[in-house]
Amino acid sequence: MRELAFQAIDVAKMLGAEYADIRIIDDATENISVKNGIQNVSRGMDIGFGVRVIVDGAWGYAASPKLTKDEIEKTTKLAVEIAKASATLKKEPVRLAYEPPHRDKWNSTYIIDPFKVPLEKKLDLLLTVDKILRSDERIVVASGELSFWREHQLFVSSEGAEIEQTHLRSGGGYSATAVDRKTGEIQTRSYPGVQGDQYMQLGWEAIESYDYIGNAERVRDEAIALLSAEPCPTGEMDIIIDGNQLALQIHESLGHPSELDRVLGMEANYAGTSFLTTEKLGNFKYGSDIVNIVADGTAPGGLATIGYDDDGVRSQRWFLVKDGIFSGYLTNRELAHTIGEERSRGANRADGWRSIPMIRMTNISLMPGTWNLDDLIVDTKDGIFVSTNKSWSIDQHRLNFQFTTEIGWLIENGKLTKMIKNPTYQGITPQFWNSCDAICDDKHWMLWGVPNCGKGQPGQRAEMSHGAAPARFRKIKVGL
Ligand SMILES: [Zn+2]
Structure with a gap:
């Protein structure tokens, strides 16, 4: 990966770039949801790179999912061409504020890797909540989800920066929607975040720091009570x-x-x-x-x-x-x-x-x-x-x-x-x-x-x- 990153910088410099950087990113995601008892699990992986250059005082950017030497060269050339085209329209050349070229590794901190927590445990949590939320027939929609995302990024620049970072984010939440069939009134309550879900840059412990099950009755009852609230x-x-x-x-x-x-x-x-x-x-x-x-x-x-x-x-x-x-x-x-x-x-x-x-x-x-x-x-x-x-x-x-x-x-x-x-x-x-x-x-x-x-x-x-x-x-x- 490092070699490919340095290749992009070399190609960009050879083609006349005043500045170049590359970000090579690979990430993994897992999303688990339960809606009215129906389960859905999706997992994804994604990898690719983006090359950013300044040529003749203008930005160019090109990206590709193919991590090969040929593709690095092709994509970097494209970024340079885009910059050259942009340069004909620029009002002022891009000026970058000074930053020392950092060489560092940075990882977000966590206690429990959520990707290693068994799927059954995650589904169990959501299904238990789902059961409590739908224990009253006035709740017509109950939905919950858990979501995990790990992103690894290598950043290399023509100024000599080389930074490797890993981010791990975890989150989830649920909501209950109540309907009064006589009046047509609809009300929703959710837990525990800004609009239902709460995410943090932590591991599975972020989920466990909230009492999903202990709050489900309250969320259900508040959604129902809102139907007749003033x-x-x-x-x-x-x-x-x-x-x-x-x-x-x-x-x-x-x-x-x-x-x-x-x-x-x-x-x-x-x-x-x-x-x-x-x-x-x-x-x-x-x-x-x-x-x-x-x-x-x-x-x-x-x-x-x-x-x-x-x-x-x-x-x-x-x-x-x-x-x-x-x-x-x-x-x-x-x-x-x-x-x-x-x-x-x-x-x-x-x-x-x-x-x-x-x-x-x-x-x-x-x-x-x-x-x-x-x-x-x-x-x-x-x-x-x-x-x-x-x-x-x-x-x-x-x-x-x-x-x-x-x-x-x-x-x-x-x-x-x-x-x-x-x-x-x-x-x-x-x-x-x-x-x-x-x-x-x-x-x-x-x-x-x-x-x-x-x-x-x-x-x-x-x-x-x-x-x-x-x-x-x-x-x-x-x-x-
Ligand atoms: Zn915004």
């Missing part, structure tokens, strides 16, 4: 948002808008550009003084935790929002200079060997505050508590948003009272984060995985985690 009140209210919902709030209202390629107008797909324009860096009051949001490519168990990104840049931890002030962007080697930074933040990642890397979110987390959740509820006179994302929408600048969660409860005189269905809240990003007046402490804080973030055209998938504890926001528009 609707969400309307108006302005104080709202306590659970960590699993806040994770997606962070993702959509800070993660995507702080991607520097969006900010510069180079990327506009999937709810597009960004209101966080560059003159705001270091002075814009994004949130209240207690809002501290950190980007962290080193967070233990985070889905975007890496040794090095696909530019060969070492992973880092930095503030996006510090004491409420917007303080940093997600950058790569190509764009760091556009905001006057000399080094990349290491947020360039590709979806496998087929895709060219682009700026992707690393793990982005709201730092814990000082509150205990029970005390925070007692301190809230009139409001709602909402949990687990159901749907969301956000405008092209990532300013106006609306979220719906699976479940909520009224808070009346400091007590959680009635369950409410289809809780919705809406806001304008900076106003919303400026209304945050309480964040729960580290005992309530955890990393929530987002395994399917989409970006780019053609679309690329990426995964990342968001740490959050429940937090309170004052006078938020709720209901429709």
